[in-house]
Amino acid sequence: MSIEMKPGPPATETTGQPQSPLATSAPPPARRRRRRLSPLSLLRWMLLLVATLAFTYPLLWLVSASLKPKSQVFDNKLVPETVQWSNFIEVWDAGPVLRWLFNSGVVSLMAALAVTFSSAFVAFGFAYFRFRLRGPLFGLLLATMMLPGAVTMIPVYLIWHQLGLIDTQVPLWANNLFGSAFYIFLMRQFFLGIPRELFEAARIDGCSHLGLFRRIALPLCRPALIIVFIFELQASWSDLLKPLVYLQTEEYFTMPRGLKQIVDGFALSGEYHWEIAMAATLVATLPMIVVFAFAQRYFLEGLATTARQG
């Protein structure tokens, strides 16, 4: 990520403009005179319509499939001929789904909270202070983003194994307490956008460094905190690899790990109860749709700022 962002001041000075990330949604299009629907713009709307169908239909299809009886899952009708609500009851029998949802909620909340505050804390260190090793250390931080997780996966597993924490949920979030390179990079960009005079004035008034962080940096960068929080919430909720590696007891599974088990058990072998698998799929997806409904603008603005700074 952000490979072209060489560590050190020059690059950051150009990108660290104090643009509020939330004020930068698409600039209002220059008002055009009402114009006819030209063939070209007709084509544009047709293509957009097709794309909209392609992107939304699978989700609508999922809702419908999860309500169908076994024999109709594959009929590809949007409105089920017979609505079979009992699929959602049978899902609870297929596995401790409520428990999995709860586990996922806990894990992803912990992961998101931990990474938001630790990353902000570290980012402030890199943004406000000028110290000798800042350049090299920040370069190192950026370099770690290129490291595939596979390289550290096994030794990190052995660490948690030594600590006796295999088959607990701790390894799923605890390393987030130490910040995450990409989020540190992102937060630092936001902090660099705060006028330095604000900090200096507060220093003169006797504010401590921790105070600068808590009373100026954090409140001013609330949108950035929310962006990091929701991105990690989503990433952590969706993750399959870590739960596969660390969790063995069904009770401790996260929702994606549980869903994988349901798919394996109900769909890929034996009796092919795809409708149950689809109900479980919907249950695993719905919480993130709800999160998106509430935090949509932060996801979209977060991505846009990532791009601008990348």
Place this chain on the structure above:
Amino acid sequence: MAERTGPGRLQRRESRAAYLFIAPWIVGFLVFTAGPMVASLWLSFTDYSLVEPAHAVGTANYQQLLDDPRVGRSLANTFVYAALFVPLGTVVALGLAMLLHGVGRASGFFRTVFYLPVMTPAVAAGAMFLLLLNGQRGLLNQVLGWFGVTGPNWTTDPAWLKPSLAIVSLWTVGGSIIIYLAALNNVPRQLYEAALLDGAGPVRRFVSVTLPMISGALFFTVITHTIAAMQMFDQAYTMFYGPQQKATASDESLVYMVYLFQNAFEFFKMGFASAMAWVLFVIILVITVVQVRLGNRFVYYEGGSTR
């Protein structure tokens, strides 16, 4: 910066505070990155199954990498998947972003629509698409049928497993659309006006104005997508692997990370898996360096020289 901090004591106090702030990351880096890197490099020269202590085997693991046909197979599969998804994803996302650019107010609605699939957990997307891509009764083949095309058995025909993985990934390409749209919105209007005055047609405007101005965003997404594609795991594992399918799964869907995971946590060949991880690291490093080199030639950075 022009300002030099004055007395040395103050500066020392400042830098002590600085290190305090970045301490969490330094600790995390040592414990969860640097240490494990050294350990995994060492493990890659050992035979280790978690039960017995590791014992050194020299370069045997690396030798085995060459001997095990599934390593080469999985690497080739991963390359094919990346070569399908990265260009396709870039073109589709850029196309949609350009369609969106200029629809004015409605773009908000479409951004939501295109991003929504990204929220779907990879396992869920994989499970859904197993049905949607079903060869006999799946929705995709039904739609293709309307146009007289007989779709392949996406999820079972060995030749179509990687394209079907790419299709699932394409469905979640919304992030790039948002990024490109933001980049397009940042292209100064005057540039287009100037190009128009010079008599540049739409193709010329796209090639000479749009592409250079958004090349930074394109570069960023191509690099991150390539790195991610080389490590693709969730979807492939969901769709084609699991306790039941170990025997039946076709090697054509075996991507590198799935095989690495199996070696480490199903066969408990942790030394061998570590060697695989290092090879992957080197491959990703080489690809990224090449991409950055190439990119520096084409990417236009505003307010600076191109190099």
